[in-house]
Amino acid sequence: MGRVMIGMDPHKRSATIEVIDEREQVLAQGRYGTDTGGYQAMLAAGRQFRDRVWAVEGCAGCGRHIAQRLVADGEPVLDVPAKLSARARVFDTGQGRKTDPVDAHSVAVAGLRTPGLRTVVADDATVALRLLVYRRDELGRTRTEVVSRLHHLLLELIPGGAKKFLMGQTRHQLARELIDELAVIDAKIRAADKQLRQLVKASGSSLTELNGIGPSGPARLIGDIADIGRFRTAAHYASWNGTAPIEASSGDQHRHRLSRLGNRRINRVLHIMAIVPLRHYTPGRAYWRCCTTAATTSCASPSTSAYRLRPTRPIMPSSALCGRVG
Numbered sequence: 001m002g003r004v005m006i007g008m009d010p011h012k013r014s015a016t017i018e019v020i021d022e023r024e025q026v027l028a029q030g031r032y033g034t035d036t037g038g039y040q041a042m043l044a045a046g047r048q049f050r051d052r053v054w055a056v057e058g059c060a061g062c063g064r065h066i067a068q069r070l071v072a073d074g075e076p077v078l079d080v081p082a083k084l085s086a087r088a089r090v091f092d093t094g095q096g097r098k099t100d101p102v103d104a105h106s107v108a109v110a111g112l113r114t115p116g117l118r119t120v121v122a123d124d125a126t127v128a129l130r131l132l133v134y135r136r137d138e139l140g141r142t143r144t145e146v147v148s149r150l151h152h153l154l155l156e157l158i159p160g161g162a163k164k165f166l167m168g169q170t171r172h173q174l175a176r177e178l179i180d181e182l183a184v185i186d187a188k189i190r191a192a193d194k195q196l197r198q199l200v201k202a203s204g205s206s207l208t209e210l211n212g213i214g215p216s217g218p219a220r221l222i223g224d225i226a227d228i229g230r231f232r233t234a235a236h237y238a239s240w241n242g243t244a245p246i247e248a249s250s251g252d253q254h255r256h257r258l259s260r261l262g263n264r265r266i267n268r269v270l271h272i273m274a275i276v277p278l279r280h281y282t283p284g285r286a287y288w289r290c291c292t293t294a295a296t297t298s299c300a301s302p303s304t305s306a307y308r309l310r311p312t313r314p315i316m317p318s319s320a321l322c323g324r325v326g
Helices: 036-046 064-072 082-093 100-113 125-156 165-203 216-225 234-241 264-279 283-294 302-308 317-324
Strands: 004-010 014-020 026-033 052-057 077-080
Touching (some): 026 036, 036 064, 077 082, 165 216, 234 264
Parallel strands (some): 052 077
16 A cells, blocks of 8 residues: 555544555544544554544644644645645535545645645644743733723823712723733833743844844744745745735736735734834835835835845845744
């Protein structure tokens, strides 16, 4: 028997698998729990086939937990994007209806027929960076909420408001509590920033040398991108993060528009890195002034010019990233 592909449709409490050969003939099917007993039964069912590869849908999302368990047990695992398996399902069934067995079959076919799928590896230090930067973002949002509530209370404490003593006393008490919460959050933010700087420095990355990037920016880039080698070209990377302009030409008019697709977290970091140099005397500011003076619509915003400036290291973050992340 040749190579077999084990397609998996993972969920939090269950996983449905289907085993197909190189001619897409179904060899086995099953539904298993994700607890210890169910996982061991699924692993034993898969190990009945000698030359096997697991294709798991969404290894960066819902399928992450079970994909990492398979990798830890020495199993080869491919990451099948959800969009890819959805297209395979539509082509195979002729409609978009989905069930767990149909999804497992679509994932197996996509894993069998699609070259260049990412091989899942064990979690490394980038996972810690990703978790910490998520925590840092949560602290930032919480601080904004507390400041907004405090601002609302302070507005009500100014002269001209209600004169009742009890109401004013309550507002003073709530304002003091919010100030105490704000002090605690600020201390946590400083500690998170310090830890992120240490981890980025330990990773050997020189992203912090770029203009317009703070402590959470490099951590976000390294954590979300992980292995920069998975992007074949700089254009592939720009398309993934949404900085590649989309052509919107019509007739003799040639123009481009901003892309709303891609990884929006990475896009936000790159947007900040493109905007901040405009405040200082940098090569990015010189190029931007050149564009505005020439009044060219092709570089009418810093976000679109970011993709065009890949060869210039201080201006375009993605080019520096391609050679310096990790």
